[in-house]
Amino acid sequence: MATVHLLCGRPGSGKTTFARELEKTHKAMRYTYDEWMVQLYGRSPERFETLFNRVSNLIWRIATRNLALGTDVILDKGFWYKRDRENVRQAAAAIGAESKLYFLDAPIDVLRKRILTRSKGDQNYLWINDQAFTEFINRFEPPGDDEDFILVWTEQ
Numbered sequence: 761m762a763t764v765h766l767l768c769g770r771p772g773s774g775k776t777t778f779a780r781e782l783e784k785t786h787k788a789m790r791y792t793y794d795e796w797m798v799q800l801y802g803r804s805p806e807r808f809e810t811l812f813n814r815v816s817n818l819i820w821r822i823a824t825r826n827l828a829l830g831t832d833v834i835l836d837k838g839f840w841y842k843r844d845r846e847n848v849r850q851a852a853a854a855i856g857a858e859s860k861l862y863f864l865d866a867p868i869d870v871l872r873k874r875i876l877t878r879s880k881g882d883q884n885y886l887w888i889n890d891q892a893f894t895e896f897i898n899r900f901e902p903p904g905d906d907e908d909f910i911l912v913w914t915e916q
Contacts, residue, residue: 762827763788764852768839769864770900771888772874774914778864779836788832791819794886803887820851827857840900845907861909868897870915 765782767775776792783790796815797805805811816837823833839845839861849859866874872893879887888896903909 761856761858762830763832763858763860764823764827764848765832765834766839766845766848766859766861767834767836767864768845768861768903768909770840770868770871771838771893771896772871772878773864773866774912775836775838775864778862778912778914779834782834786832786834788834789823789826790834790836791823792836793819793838794836795884798884798886803883803885820848824851824855827852827855840896842901842904842907845903861903861907862912863903863909864912864914865902866913866915871897 763786765779765786765788767779769775776794779790779792782788793812793815796819797808797812800815801811819835823835826833835848837844839848845861849861852859872890875888875893876890878885879889
């Protein structure tokens with residue numbers, strides 16, 4: 761049975777690094793949403809939410825085909841909201857796939873440093889300034905006790 765691996769975490773928590781490791785160990789298809797956004801629309805696209813939803817829908821259509829064919833899928837999306845995590849888990853179950861939720865986390869000061877450093881120097885990532893980082897941190901809903909998840913602590 762194929763598995764969808766959902767990577768949940770705040771910006772800078774190490775989701776993409778972890779996704780690349782999972783990709784190798786599980787021989788799974790990895791979908792890193794930020795990479796798609798940068799490639800298609802640049803590092804700081806206008807109408808971000810609309811474009812992100814478009815990319816998300818496209819990735820999900822491809823990912824469900826992979827799952828139906830028996831291939832594991834890694835969704836490196838962030839899954840900031842509980843309802844999004846629940847929706848994907850239910851949709852995966854409806855097509856006969858299992859799901860695993862990974863919650864990647866580190867102290868906020870570590871996350872901020874990672875994001876601001878990355879935004880300054882790496883053109884392959886979305887651009888996030890300190891104000892946006894703070895807004896994103898405040899919007900994030902960490903998994904609760906009622907959600908089955910694997911905690912991955914990424915402080916180094």
